Amino acid sequence: MADPAQVPGEGDDEASRPYRPGYELVAEQLLNYIAEQNLRSGDRLPTEQGLAQILGASRNVTREAVKVLAAIGRLSVRRGAGIFVADAAGGLVDDQLSHFRPTSMEDVLMLLDYRTVIESETARRAASLATPIEVRTIREGAETSLVAAGEDDGYAFAKADAAFHDAVGAASHNVFLRSSVAGVRRLASQSDVLLFHGDAPGSLEVAARQHLAIAEAVAAGEADLASELMVEHIATTQSQFERKIRDRLFNLDDRGASGPPPRTSSNTGAGDPPLSPETSAS
Template sequence: MPGEHAVPSWEAGKPAAPYRPGYELVAEQLLSYIVEQNLMPGDRLPTEQGLAQILGATRNVTREAIKILAAIGRLTVRRGAGIFVASSPGALDDDRLAHFKPTSMEHVMMLIDYRYLIESDTAGKAATLATPVEVQAIRGSAAESLAAGAAGDVQEFAATDESFHDHVGAAAHNVFLRSSVTNIRRLMSQTDLLLFHGDVPGSLEAAGRQHVAIAEAIASGNGEKATELMQAHIDTTRHQVERRIRDRLFNLATPGATSTAPHRARAHGQEQPPEVSAS
């Protein structure tokens, strides 16, 4: 009938949805399926073919989605046994972490809120408890992160960034805080890989300078200053991630990143996932 498929007036003029690889869309659908079915760590999923039918995707794209989710630690694939929901990362397992959605803006913002509380407290405690050896390690990793950021070396920066935050966590002399910092970073890495494809939001050099400032506050024993600087550091990350997610969701990023192909065609394409770093 004429007008049966007409676009509603409120939809007219909206920018086309940004192009997204099929495996990424199916990975999101699979994470949602885990939540909807209330599956917990250790629970077994349907077979690859069964998941493809449930998600309405091709088997090849479903296989790539499973591979990427296994690579970021959300699924475990055991040859001859099947596909399972992976255990939550870190020493303080919580079954609810199995339902973290690394491509959900709401979940990512909640994680950053938690990081704000945990890491700012950790920095404050490190300033009052760090030994000379620990201060040296914090300063060294901060300087290395600044050098890597200034050189634009993403992989080296990622390694030194992890080292810096781990050294600060260790200097707080609280196993629970340090474990929480580790868990947060592991979950954030899932977002970096699945949503940003390993890219990093914002300036690496600016982040390196913030690391150095935090290190100096810790070295001086100024817990209040260290806390404030870490809070500012996390706030910077929050703003950068919000901008990147909104760019991706609302197609405000680089021109030419859109596709006029139907949504279902994108979801069922044969794109390959990004390379997965071992770090």
């Protein structure tokens, strides 16, 4: 198997190819292995040593990859029992979506396409059905996201961003739409962690101002406008994401293959700092 620290680039020879951290590539390979083997939630994986042999990686790099995937909810590591494919994190997520590849541009674009369909409709319904209290909650989420963006506080922005989108979903008065919005955002956050290490793929201020425009359309009862603004918002997110993912994959990673892994939650290894919440500028 190819060197797990190397990624095919656009150079003419191997020496010109960019590098990504080894654990990141092994995590990607491990997700592909799970899909190829058609493994489902609850299925047991080989040991770390067995996975290292299957993937052609060192045991240390494989261990870091397992920790990362456990941190984002794709694997479950049970002391004394082994490594398992994790259960789907709520919502109407079927077995196929359990094979979502957060580092695949194709999968991410399909996810954003689905998000456009779902969230444009939630925005349309919110503009028609939102109660005064729900309108206020949507506005508060948007305004808080703008304050956080102005302070360049990614952690605070992530909380406000999630609150805003959840408030729009709640105002649609359809529990299935709201659940779908939450499920899509959970999958998107996996890409944030694996590819961007928690950094936002785009401008927080642009996203926050789009939140405000959507909130005002909902408050005014402008259903078509709210839907159109949400479509524009997600299109901006997609454009920013594509630009950053290309930068991420096709530029040299200063840390190299031996760089530190992203932060993982405290239950994946002693002393590890907790993950930040998702920080997509979305």
